[in-house]
Structures are given as C-alpha cells and as structure tokens.
Amino acid sequence: MKQEKGTFYVTTLIIPKQESTSNSVSTHPSQSCFMSSIDLHTQYSYQVMVPEAFAIVVAPTDNSRGYGIFRVSEPNGMSLLKECQEKGSQFHSHEETVDGGPIYERCTHVYKNSNLRFEIFDLR
Structure with a gap:
C-alpha cells in the first residue's frame, strides 16, 4: 500500500492459505457474501499491523454481489476480536459489540x- 496526496493505493493482494478439495473449501464459497469468524480473525490480524487494511471476500454463487470489501469496525469490532478466546482456526459465533454495532463494516470508500x-x- 502506498499513499499519495492523501489517497491510499493498494499495491498488494494477499490470498490467505485455505484448505480445499476439488469441490470444496474450508470457507464459505457457496453462501452469501459476508465475513465468517475465520475471515474476521484473519482481517483482525492484518488490521492490527496495518490499520488501513481491508478484506475482499469473494462469494461466487451470491447473485446479489459476487464480492464485498470489508474491514473490522473500530473500536468495537477490534476490541471484541482481541478478547475472543476462540481465535480464528474454527468457525464460531461472537458476542455483540459493546454498543450493539456491527463487528465489521462494508468499505464504501x-x-x-x-x-x-x-x-x-x-x-x-
């Protein structure tokens, strides 16, 4: 990522390691476009290091949108994931944030x- 005249430009795309077979993957390719608990923990680790980081989630079978651009909400989503004992290796649910807001948000910018x-x- 580089910054020029107040604008950040993405210069690198990282596709994380995932387990898969010829017709399945350990994430959610057959569901709608959202951030799973595994996605959230992966994004959290990137956002801790680079606060401007965002996630691109691809959902090839979602007819309403094939991909989404998201980030963990600050400060509530980041705080909630920091305290999560489950971490990111298994699918799991999360408690609500302190103010009841979303854990993650769509990047409209x-x-x-x-x-x-x-x-x-x-x-x-």
Missing part, C-alpha cells in the same frame, strides 16, 4: 481502478 498495477501473493 474503496474504489477499484483496473489501471493500477499490484502484486498478488497466493498463499493457498
């Missing part, structure tokens, strides 16, 4: 520009 170059690190 992120725009796609296909003219920009970036690196892809595929850890699968």
Whole structure:
C-alpha cells in the first residue's frame, strides 16, 4: 500500500492459505457474501499491523454481489476480536459489540481502478 496526496493505493493482494478439495473449501464459497469468524480473525490480524487494511471476500454463487470489501469496525469490532478466546482456526459465533454495532463494516470508500498495477501473493 502506498499513499499519495492523501489517497491510499493498494499495491498488494494477499490470498490467505485455505484448505480445499476439488469441490470444496474450508470457507464459505457457496453462501452469501459476508465475513465468517475465520475471515474476521484473519482481517483482525492484518488490521492490527496495518490499520488501513481491508478484506475482499469473494462469494461466487451470491447473485446479489459476487464480492464485498470489508474491514473490522473500530473500536468495537477490534476490541471484541482481541478478547475472543476462540481465535480464528474454527468457525464460531461472537458476542455483540459493546454498543450493539456491527463487528465489521462494508468499505464504501474503496474504489477499484483496473489501471493500477499490484502484486498478488497466493498463499493457498
């Protein structure tokens, strides 16, 4: 990521490691576009290091939207995930945030520009 004149440009896409077979994957490709508990914990770890980080969730069978751009809400979602004892290795539910707000939010300030170059690190 780089910043130029107050705008951040994404320069790297990281595809996290995941377990899969020829017709399944350990996340949720056959469901709607949302952040699972595993997605939330993965994003939390990136956001702790780089607060501007956001997640791109792909849901190929979601006809309403094939992908979403999200981030863990601050401060409540970040605080809740910091205290979570389950961590990110298994699917699990989370308590509500202190103010009852969402754990994560859609990034309405992120725009796609296909003219920009970036690196892809595929850890699968």
